[in-house]
Amino acid sequence: MRFLKFSLIAAALAILKFATAEEPYMFAPVGQMVFYSCTYLIGSTALLTEETFTDDDFYYGAYCDPQNPVTLGTLAHCLIDGFSTHAREREKGLDYTLKYCKPLNLTREELEFAYDNATDYLVDSSELASDPNFNMTELYYSPIKWNVTTIQQVYDTFYSFDMNFTWSTVFSIVLVSYWFIVIGIAGICNLLYFVAPNLINSKFNGDISKSFRKHISLPATFRKSHANFVSLKYFLWILPTRLESLLIFGWFILVLAFNIAHINHVSPNYFWPDNEVAEISREVADRSGIIAVYLIPVNILFAGRNNILLFVSGWSQSRLLTFHRWTSRIMFVCVILHSVGMAVSAAAQQLYAETNSETYVIWGYVGTISGAILCIHSFLRFRSTNYELFLLGHIVFAAIFIVGGWIHVRDLGYEIWYITATCVWGFDRLLRLARLAVFGLQTAVVELKADEMFKVTVPRPKYWKPFPGCHAYIHFIRPTCFWQSHPFTLVDYKLDDGTDVIIMYIKVKGGVTHGFHRFLSLQPGQTAMVKVLVEGPYGERIPIDRFQNSVFVAGGNGIPGLYSEAIDLSRRYSNTTKRIRFYWVIRNWRTLQWFADELKQFEGTKVETIIYVTKPEIEIFYEEVDKKRGKVGDFLQSSLISPADSIKSDLAFVEFREGRPIIEDIVKLEMKDLQGTKCFISCAHPLMVDEMRHFISESLDMSEDRVDYFEQIQVW
Ligand SMILES: Cc1cc2nc3c(=O)[nH]c(=O)nc-3n(C[C@H](O)[C@H](O)[C@H](O)COP(=O)(O)OP(=O)(O)OC[C@H]3O[C@@H](n4cnc5c(N)ncnc54)[C@H](O)[C@@H]3O)c2cc1C
Ligand SMILES: *[C@@H]1O[C@H](CO)[C@@H](O)[C@H](O)[C@H]1NC(C)=O
Ligand SMILES: *[C@@H]1O[C@H](CO)[C@@H](O)[C@H](O)[C@H]1NC(C)=O
Secondary structure, three states, X not given: OHHHHHHHHHHHHHHHHHHOOOOOOOOOOHHHXXXXXXXXXXXXXXXXXXXXXXXXXXXXXXXXOOOOHHHHHHHHHHHHHHOOOOHHHHHHHHHHHHHHOHHHOOOHHHHHHHHHHHHOOOEEHHHHHHOOOOOOOOXXXXXXXXXXXXXXXXXXXXXXXXXXXXXXXXXHHHHHHHHXXXXXXXXXXXXXXXXXXHHHHHHOOOHHHHHHHHHHHOOEOOOOOOOOOEEEOOEEEOOOEHHHHHHHHHHHHHHHHHHHOOOOOOOOOOOOOOOHHHHHHHHHHHHHHHHHHHHHHHHHHHHOOOOHHHHHHOXXXXXXXXXXXXXXXXXXXXXXXXXXXXXXXXXXXXXXXXXXXXXXXXXXXXXXXXXXXXXXXXXXXXXXXXXXXXXXXXXXXXXXXXXXXXXXXXXXXXXXHHHHHHHHHHHHHHHHHHHHHHHOOEEEEEEEEOOOEEEEEEEOOOOOOOOOOOEEEEEEOOOOOOOOOEEEEEEEEEOOOOOEEEEEEEEOOOXXXXXXXXXXXXXXXXXXXXXXXXEEEEOOOOOHHHXXXXXXXXXXXXXXXXXXXXXXXXHHOOOOOOEEEEEEXXXXXXXXXXXXXXXHOOOOOOEEEEEEEOOOOHHXXXXXXXXXXOOOOHHHHHHHHOOHHHHHHHOOOOEEEEOOOOHHHHHHHHHHHOOOOEEEEXXXXXXXXHHHHHHHHHOHHHOOOOEEXXXXXXXX
């Protein structure tokens, strides 16, 4: 794992270095703007030379050939006289000219000589029209001069256009850095928990810290909804927490501001004479297009499983996916702004049809349309209806989005961001393959338990070490689903014969898990051997052990992760005063069947276990099953004769409570009851974890010592 982290860091540094390599369009140097203003004036005034250079990067070489006193004299006068009152621009312009014309060995002396020689022959540009020798399409033999005002106006036009690129680059860097800074700060806080828990308790538990946590970092955006979806007619949402919302909103405001800041109208404008619409829409389009391009790699990075942001921040994948969704949506707004801006600008110049027939523009459309598809099909409504279809579509359209954009900007100097994006994506995929290979193909025992859950036991290689609370993605190698990888929390376990295994407890839902349910119910003993591949372990450790007390609240099948954390804590801190409370909320007694063996491990440890059975009435249990299965199966027969009492006596160390727990009461009781720092960890039904979050942030004041909350449920 350490090797993995190092290679991730190395890759990130390589990308950073690669990405900051000099690119012509990122920052427009002053000297370049001066030089281009003069070459632009020459080219648009008269034909002074017929010399041509085919190399695009040396197109203006014809104007600085020391062998041609007419062009070089004209250029020198433009640079020196035109910028006589702007010494900095003049010097930078001269330096740039010498640099640009290096292939022709132009020297400063030659430039000055050409200036002096041309002085006697200069023709004023305003007199050309009345010169009988002058014809725009035929060679002209005298050096030309323009008045200073004209040169400065042309320079202003260039400055406004080129500086837009510089501003775009600066703003884009700020927008990307924003997230790295946020992640960096999160990383420092996370590190402090581990290395200086006392500091956290003493210094970060004052009024300011408390009210920050109470009002910003802990609660859901509005009242309670976070893990639980909110719905509005056909729409479904996962609402971010308040901190996430504020971070996204702050960033959004920056994006808005950066799309309009420093967009200027210059008059007269030589590129778009008397066409302010074309000018402004083009500048906005350039700005938003550049910002969008810079954001692509970060957006891909947010979505990766092997992701430097994850392990620096210690944040969950689902939080980063929240950022992924929102920054991508906002990026798409920039893409739209770019497309519309370009279209408006072209239309304002009557160039709409012509522009649209260009290949790179067509690829731009392809990219924009796939961006739109990506945004719409990733609505939670579609995502949750058929996750596999969503995933496939997402990969395909994201690839088209990248290819389209890449071709679109190929000749503009922005390829680097597409290369970076591809590297980020490819790197993640490569590491995923490597992880699969490291685990190797294994044969898992899959057993259906209590008709609602199946337990997957996979032997693990010795060197593959899981940690408490981690999850892994599993591929069941069966013809109908081998390509799908589903995340499950895992528990590390040693079988009686000494084999190291990982166990996943999988709740039957509607997709693969449903198919498995059918498959297993037909197997003898409802058990099968299945070949599996496992990719992991993923997740970041949370600093639970740095608190004096831990309160776990698990609901239904949310127990495995919390169980491994609790058992790990109880083993490591058996002889301390640390207290561990473990609540498990289940619907009925039969749920206990599939986790009883594990629970027994709590016996004799310091884990104080309390189990709530919310629907203990056996009648209700009957009815439900009857409706579902049409008959009472063998398994149920057997559970009939082993009622609650036998379970209770088996788990005598557990306190059983019948009925629904009142989360508010549990939280407040623990706040009062437990002395010292405490953390709450929960993984349960979304409504329940939302209640936890709500009541913990509300009652932070009840505890003298630091209180924290870690939510272990992840939904995306
Ligand atoms: C970090 C993490 C840990 C998890 N741990 C457990 C666990 O220990 N036990 C357990 O029973 N469940 C766990 N889940 C949920 C589990 O991944 C899904 O229930 C499972 O993938 C559903 O498979 P399905 O094809 O039957 O789903 P479907 O019925 O097709 O979909 C049900 C829902 O599951 C989610 N889902 C489906 N496929 C994926 C996927 N490939 N990746 C992410 N989400 C998906 C979607 O939100 C979908 O709405 C965990 C999820 C996450 C993110
Ligand atoms: C000086 O400039 C004139 C006009 O451009 C040109 O004909 C002449 O050759 C130049 N003299 C030298 C020495 O370059
Ligand atoms: C300029 O020259 C072209 C031929 O090269 C000629 O057709 C045109 O009439 C000329 N224009 C003027 C104004 O003399």
